[in-house]
Amino acid sequence: SQQGEEDPQALSIQEGENATMNCSYKTSINNLQWYRQNSGRGLVHLILIRSNEREKHSGRLRVTLDTSKKSSSLLITASRAADTASYFCATTNTGFQKLVFGTGTRLLVSP
Amino acid sequence: DTEVTQTPKHLVMGMTNKKSLKCEQHMGHRAMYWYKQKAKKPPELMFVYSYEKLSINESVPSRFSPECPNSSLLNLHLHALQPEDSALYLCASSQVGGTDFRSGNTIYFGEGSWLTVV
Numbered sequence: 001s002q003q004g005e006e007d008p009q010a011l012s013i014q015e016g017e018n019a020t021m022n023c024s025y026k027t028s029i030n031n032l033q034w035y036r037q038n039s040g041r042g043l044v045h046l047i048l049i050r051s052n053e054r055e056k057h058s059g060r061l062r063v064t065l066d067t068s069k070k071s072s073s074l075l076i077t078a079s080r081a082a083d084t085a086s087y088f089c090a091t092t093n094t095g096f097q098k099l100v101f102g103t104g105t106r107l108l109v110s111p
Numbered sequence: 112d113t114e115v116t117q118t119p120k121h122l123v124m125g126m127t128n129k130k131s132l133k134c135e136q137h138m139g140h141r142a143m144y145w146y147k148q149k150a151k152k153p154p155e156l157m158f159v160y161s162y163e164k165l166s167i168n169e170s171v172p173s174r175f176s177p178e179c180p181n182s183s184l185l186n187l188h189l190h191a192l193q194p195e196d197s198a199l200y201l202c203a204s205s206q207v208g209g210t211d212f213r214s215g216n217t218i219y220f221g222e223g224s225w226l227t228v229v
Contacts, residue, residue, distance in 0.1 A: 033217065042115075042201060042222040043154070088153055090218075098167060099144075099203075099218050101153035 004089050004102025012108045019076045021105040023089030024069075030092045032065055033099070034074050037086045046074075046087075079109045114138075115221035117202050123227045126192060132224045134185040134202030143185040144218065145177060146201040154201055160185060161207050192228045199223045 004025045013019055023032070031050045035043040049056045049065045049072070056063045062075040076083055089102040115136045124130045134143065142161050146154035159167035160179040174196075176188040185202055205218040 035220075040199070040225070042117075043203075043220040045217050045219060048217055098156060098159065100156065104153050 004091060004100065006087075006089060006102040006105045008105060009103070010106045010108070012110065013079060015079060015081055015109055015111050017079055017109075019079050019083070019107055019109070021074045021087050021089075021107070023072045023074070023102050025072075025089075025091050025102070026070065027093060029067075032063075032072050033090045033092075034061075034063060034072075035088045035090060035101075037088065037104075039085075043088070076107075079107075081109050081111050083107060084109045115202055115204055115219050117200075117221035117224050119224060120222065121225045121227075123229060124189065124192065125229055126194070128192075129188070129190045131189065132187040132200055132202075132226070134187075134204075134221060135183055136204040136219070137183055138204060138219070139182075140204035140206055140219075141182055142205045142207045142216075143179060144203040144205075145185070145187050146203065146220075148199040148201060148223070150198075158187075189226070192226075194228050197227045199225055 004023050006023045029051055031048055033048045034046040036046055037043045047058045047061055047063050049063050051067055060077045065072045086104045086106050088104045090099045092099055118133045144159050145157040147157050148154040156169050157171045158177045163179045174191045178186040201220050201223045203218045203220045205216045
């Protein structure tokens with residue numbers, strides 16, 4: 001069963017613009033991860049943020065986590081056409097290593 | 112080397128066939144996973160192995176039979192599948208995590224095996 005809901009479901013922007021995707025989840029988590037999936041391909045891990053962290057950066061990626069609101073956001077700055085993909089948040093519940101994915105955001109970056 | 116290798120990349124099988132999907136990792140991970148993904152949907156967990164023992168079965172029909180012969184290999188045996196089982200099957204691996212937030216283990220995915228049941 002899915003735990004996370006993401007919005008928007010789809011996002012279309014121009015190269016150079018920033019893209020923000022949001023994820024909300026329902027239960028307590030150990031950590032939250034963001035993955036990218038190019039069409040028909042496997043999932044690529046982007047970044048992991050632990051439940052005691054509020055913000056994390058990796059290159060052009062910035063992730064925030066608000067455990068009081070059970071939400072996270074992924075910001076991609078200065079987007080490129082190569083960033084076109086689906087982006088999923090995924091949470092690991094307390095108790096065991098069960099990674100549950102959100103519904104995903106399809107990002108289209110036009111040149 | 113953060114690589115999970117899945118074979119075959121594409122598989123077409125009839126409803127009476129028996130086939131297997133294979134997954135291999137050499138990162139020393141002791142947790143391995145099978146996920147199923149339908150088009151435009153998120154991956155859904157099927158099975159989790161921890162130290163080569165099945166630890167989670169998400170109520171998957173018995174026509175899917177997982178096997179973990181050693182710490183590097185994970186198989187998914189397929190028998191008497193239905194057309195609605197057609198999907199992308201993803202294998203993943205990670206270190207075995209603890210139960211608190213400090214574990215933070217990244218889960219690495221393979222490229223997947225596209226399965227079509229005819």
